[in-house]
Amino acid sequence: MPRPRPTADPAVITLEVNGERxxxxxxxxxxxxxxxxxxxxxxxxxxxxxxxECGTCTVLLDDAPxxxxxxxxxxxxxxxxxxxxxxxxxxxxxPLQETFADLGAAQCGYCTPGFLLTAQxxxxxxxxxxxxEIKAALAGNLCRCTGYLxxxxxxxxxxARLRGEDAEPARETLYGRR
Amino acid sequence: xxxHPDAQYYIRGIELPETEVSxxxxxxxxxxxxxxxxxxxxxxxxxxxxxxxxxxxxLPGMLYGAxxxxxxxxxxxxAVDVRRAAAMPGVRAxxxxxxxxxxxxxxxxxxxxTQLFDPHCRFQGEAVAAVAAxxxxxxxxxxxxxxxxxxxxxxxxxxxxxxxxxxxQVRDSGNQAGETQVYQRGDVARGFAEAxxxxxxxxxxxxxxxxxxxxxxxxxxxxxxxxxxxxxxQGVYNVQMQVAATLGMPFSLVRVVxxxxxxxxxxxxxxxKYSVVAALLAKTTARPVKLVLTREETLLAVGNRPAxxxxxxxxxxxxxxxTAMQFWGSGASGxxxxxxxxxxxxxxxxxxxxxxxxxxxxxLLINAGPARPFRAPGHPQGAWALEQMMDALxxxxxxxxxxxxxxxxxxxxxARGNVPYTSTGLRQCxxxxxxxxxWDAVRAEIxxxxxxxxxxxGVGVAAGLWVAGGGGPPSTAVVKIFADGSVNLNMGASDIxxxxxxxxxxxxxxxxxxxxxxxxxxxxxxxxxxxxxGSGGSKTVPTESPAVRAAAVDVKRQLLELAAEELKVxxxxxxxxxGKVVSTQDPAVTRSLTELQGLRRRRSLTGVGYRGPNPAxxxxxxxxxxxxxxxxxxxxxxxxVVRFVAAHDSGRVMNQLTYQNQVFGGITMGIGFGLTEERVxxxxxxxxxxxxxxxDYKLPTMLDVPADMTCVPIDPxxxxxxxxxxxxxxxxxxxxxxxxxxxxIYHATGVRVTHTPVDPLRLVAALAERGEG
Numbered sequence: 001m002p003r004p005r006p007t008a009d010p011a012v013i014t015l016e017v018n019g020e021r022x023x024x025x026x027x028x029x030x031x032x033x034x035x036x037x038x039x040x041x042x043x044x045x046x047x048x049x050x051x052x053e054c055g056t057c058t059v060l061l062d063d064a065p066x067x068x069x070x071x072x073x074x075x076x077x078x079x080x081x082x083x084x085x086x087x088x089x090x091x092x093x094x095p096l097q098e099t100f101a102d103l104g105a106a107q108c109g110y111c112t113p114g115f116l117l118t119a120q121x122x123x124x125x126x127x128x129x130x131x132x133e134i135k136a137a138l139a140g141n142l143c144r145c146t147g148y149l150x151x152x153x154x155x156x157x158x159x160a161r162l163r164g165e166d167a168e169p170a171r172e173t174l175y176g177r178r
Numbered sequence: 179x180x181x182h183p184d185a186q187y188y189i190r191g192i193e194l195p196e197t198e199v200s201x202x203x204x205x206x207x208x209x210x211x212x213x214x215x216x217x218x219x220x221x222x223x224x225x226x227x228x229x230x231x232x233x234x235x236x237l238p239g240m241l242y243g244a245x246x247x248x249x250x251x252x253x254x255x256x257a258v259d260v261r262r263a264a265a266m267p268g269v270r271a272x273x274x275x276x277x278x279x280x281x282x283x284x285x286x287x288x289x290x291x292t293q294l295f296d297p298h299c300r301f302q303g304e305a306v307a308a309v310a311a312x313x314x315x316x317x318x319x320x321x322x323x324x325x326x327x328x329x330x331x332x333x334x335x336x337x338x339x340x341x342x343x344x345x346x347q348v349r350d351s352g353n354q355a356g357e358t359q360v361y362q363r364g365d366v367a368r369g370f371a372e373a374x375x376x377x378x379x380x381x382x383x384x385x386x387x388x389x390x391x392x393x394x395x396x397x398x399x400x401x402x403x404x405x406x407x408x409x410x411x412q413g414v415y416n417v418q419m420q421v422a423a424t425l426g427m428p429f430s431l432v433r434v435v436x437x438x439x440x441x442x443x444x445x446x447x448x449x450x451k452y453s454v455v456a457a458l459l460a461k462t463t464a465r466p467v468k469l470v471l472t473r474e475e476t477l478l479a480v481g482n483r484p485a486x487x488x489x490x491x492x493x494x495x496x497x498x499x500x501t502a503m504q505f506w507g508s509g510a511s512g513x514x515x516x517x518x519x520x521x522x523x524x525x526x527x528x529x530x531x532x533x534x535x536x537x538x539x540x541x542l543l544i545n546a547g548p549a550r551p552f553r554a555p556g557h558p559q560g561a562w563a564l565e566q567m568m569d570a571l572x573x574x575x576x577x578x579x580x581x582x583x584x585x586x587x588x589x590x591x592x593a594r595g596n597v598p599y600t601s602t603g604l605r606q607c608x609x610x611x612x613x614x615x616x617w618d619a620v621r622a623e624i625x626x627x628x629x630x631x632x633x634x635x636g637v638g639v640a641a642g643l644w645v646a647g648g649g650g651p652p653s654t655a656v657v658k659i660f661a662d663g664s665v666n667l668n669m670g671a672s673d674i675x676x677x678x679x680x681x682x683x684x685x686x687x688x689x690x691x692x693x694x695x696x697x698x699x700x701x702x703x704x705x706x707x708x709x710x711x712g713s714g715g716s717k718t719v720p721t722e723s724p725a726v727r728a729a730a731v732d733v734k735r736q737l738l739e740l741a742a743e744e745l746k747v748x749x750x751x752x753x754x755x756x757g758k759v760v761s762t763q764d765p766a767v768t769r770s771l772t773e774l775q776g777l778r779r780r781r782s783l784t785g786v787g788y789r790g791p792n793p794a795x796x797x798x799x800x801x802x803x804x805x806x807x808x809x810x811x812x813x814x815x816x817x818x819v820v821r822f823v824a825a826h827d828s829g830r831v832m833n834q835l836t837y838q839n840q841v842f843g844g845i846t847m848g849i850g851f852g853l854t855e856e857r858v859x860x861x862x863x864x865x866x867x868x869x870x871x872x873x874d875y876k877l878p879t880m881l882d883v884p885a886d887m888t889c890v891p892i893d894p895x896x897x898x899x900x901x902x903x904x905x906x907x908x909x910x911x912x913x914x915x916x917x918x919x920x921x922x923i924y925h926a927t928g929v930r931v932t933h934t935p936v937d938p939l940r941l942v943a944a945l946a947e948r949g950e951g
Contacts (some may be wrong), residue, residue, distance in 0.1 A: 027313075029315070041236075043234035044228070045227070046440070049871065050472070051871055051872070053872035053873050056391055083227070093225065093226065097226060101221030102217045104218070104677075104836060106225050107675040107676065107843065108675025109224030109225070109229055109675065110231065110390075110392040110441060111391045112224060138880050139879045141880075144390055144441050144443070144843075144877065145391075145839070145843050146842065146843050147839075147842030147844075147883055148846065148880045148883050149887050150838075152885055174215035175215060176834065176889040
């Protein structure tokens with residue numbers, strides 16, 4: 001039995017996703033979040049509220065963090081999108097991904113892709129952020145698990161490594177302060 | 179105990195599987211792996227975007243389901259017309275209370291038999307109808323085309339008015355769920371007569387909602403008579419048993435898979451109607467169905483920490499002896515009995531030594547979404563009352579708040595008939611926490627400075643314990659070692675983000691002398707993994723780790739027996755280290771696991787472990803004391819939490835990193851409970867929720883949480899509680915937090931705010947009442 005998936009006439013756009021140009025056809029009312037998850041199979045980008053309140057769906061659009069649930073797919077024609085899938089080089093994780101995993105900045109992991117991309121945009125623009133600058137950059141991303149402390153530490157450690165420093169996690173980060 | 183999350187099986191008369199008990203294991207001495215701050219074994223999946231959560235799953239031919247929900251707090255559905263919706267493009271099924279599939283009543287999660295779509299809607303968000311369509315948009319569009327006739331009824335949105343004459347009735351049985359529960363020991367009247375000071379205070383906490391980052395949802399697929407659910411859940415067996423009972427199926431034909439899930443905090447401990455809806459839509463259409471709730475639906479219909487009203491009267495002697503405590507509590511279950519006062523009085527009953535205690539709990543119904551267990555049900559509320567009262571008593575008798583608590587540390591569980599604790603580190607939590615915080619010095623400094631400006635500094639302490647620590651049976655684990663020395667662990671427990679898989683890999687590594695990353699884990703699948711209760715109640719590690727250890731020890735025993743035969747030595751002289759069998763007596767006697775002929779011949783060895791019972795006539799309880807510093811802007815009413823020190827006795831620290839994760843996350847959730855989070859119902863006009871989104875329902879962000887949080891683990895070396903010595907940390911971490919903040923606000927301002935969340939409006943009003951600000 002044929003199973004049609006009727007939609008309105010699809011829109012077709014060309015965009016660069018994680019370094020590769022691709023054409024994608026989708027129902028024209030879809031958001032970038034939906035195009036990424038449903039039409040490009042990039043499910044690393046998560047859906048948290050669809051109202052622009054939680055930051056979970058953050059991706060980079062022309063290197064700037066955007067809430068992909070508030071961006072129409074049609075608005076991305078000819079633009080560059082980076083998602084969490086594009087952060088690693090093959091199986092080698094980005095320093096931010098590495099420090100998030102190693103320091104426990106990812107617990108359930110659901111908010112993690114959004115935090116990672118927001119943090120990447122911060123570090124691209126500001127390689128040596130203060131805690132207040134990290135706070136200002138990441139305050140739009142909600143996390144219900146970690147209490148954010150490990151996220152600060154992971155961003156700081158990744159920033160040091162991206163600056164070429166031979167940084168290791170502080171002892172108190174791993175064992176706590178006594 | 180009725181309140182225990184897993185008690186639902188007993189209540190429904192579903193037999194809980196009995197498991198054998200593994201032989202007693204010697205307590206660990208020094209550990210080589212356990213306790214280290216190891217990163218999560220599934221860290222790569224969680225940071226790379228490759229972890230597949232239920233909403234990420236797409237199956238061939240899959241449809242999208244959606245649920246139409248009642249917009250009114252109280253209404254009768256008299257007619258539902260789906261003809262227009264059913265004729266829309268892509269729509270494949272529409273279910274309502276009037277379709278033949280839903281004529282029968284079924285037992286739902288609330289233990290009340292109703293139709294799936296109960297025409298009597300008792301809360302905004304009750305399910306009225308459901309559709310399945312080719313795309314998610316078509317499903318949502320179809321919902322809007324369904325025509326429902328509602329007959330609105332008077333509603334009750336404030337539980338404080340539930341028992342007033344003429345109040346709208348939520349259920350025919352009235353607005354109270356069950357009888358008022360009374361607990362009593364000693365004689366409070368005599369106790370109050372003996373006191374030098376008696377204080378009496380009312381407290382209230384507003385309703386808090388779990389809101390995990392991941393939406394609730396599942397994918398349902400049938401293969402003939404067999405149903406598979408990929409579910410975002412804390413317990414795959416909870417869902418299996420409930421869905422099977424609701425649909426009248428054998429457990430074995432319902433397979434529930436829950437590998438990754440994005441947080442639950444109790445709201446995903448039990449089964450929701452949407453899972454049954456998805457199953458029925460999939461059955462009707464003979465297609466797989468994905469059904470993911472919207473954020474609004476999760477705020478309305480999948481649980482909350484109910485609002486609590488408390489009054490505590492307490493008497494103390496000048497020497498610090500607490501002579502009597504009397505506690506009255508009421509709470510709002512919501513539209514059905516759902517634990518509205520669950521464990522609310524436990525902190526008063528058991529935290530401090532007191533001979534004369536009486537508590538009364540009244541569970542009330544209102545027209546709002548039902549409660550669910552939420553990270554330490556009842557405890558943060560009970561601690562909000564008790565711990566502020568302790569501070570007030572200390573002040574009244576001129577004693578330091580830490581000293582008064584230390585003076586009254588109990589050694590037995592008074593509420594359980596004075597059985598001793600397997601360990602109690604409450605005194606160390608208070609003393610070592612105070613030392614780490616610099617309690618005496620900072621209080622002296624604030625007193626010296628005089629706190630004159632508009633921004634005032636204050637520090638506060640609160641303690642706590644968690645009733646359901648220590649876990650318990652049943653649980654089964656299987657460990658399998660392959661001929662190449664690599665290991666597979668099979669367990670049913672969900673890893674809800676807390677690091678369960680990591681801790682269990684460490685337990686296996688500890689016993690078998692292999693690296694934790696050589697341990698592959700199969701988990702959370704009723705079709706292919708062992709039985710486990712849901713991951714909740716801070717009991718996952720203390721329940722599962724002894725079973726996993728027993729399974730690993732079973733494999734170890736078999737390996738050492740093989741090796742003893744091959745090496746011709748006594749088995750008792752052998753142990754495992756770094757992938758080798760080694761002798762504890764002769765360093766020359768050694769054999770790599772891969773060279774064991776017996777293992778090579780068999781290809782693998784399998785060990786089975788069971789969770790044994792907890793010690794008889796003992797109580798297993800985690801304890802905590804938290805200290806915080808705040809700055810209160812008396813002009814704006816804003817509270818800035820500056821730092822936190824959390825000292826916890828949760829038994830053995832299994833993994834420093836995941837332990838800290840629980841503590842810092844628990845503090846942050848407590849900051850939300852104390853300062854920002856509140857379900858606002860329009861109680862007078864519409865009865866509807868007024869902050870149905872994350873913009874208006876305020877979770878703490880990075881701006882609201884101190885970057886200065888310190889975790890002080892207290893390990894009492896508990897060798898009695900279970901075979902690994904862990905007592906559970908997830909819930910204790912959030913119990914004292916809000917009360918510590920409340921006490922710090924009082925220390926800063928001299929104003930006692932008894933009503934959470936202490937937002938600027940409430941605080942400014944309280945300051946104004948005192949003529950400040």
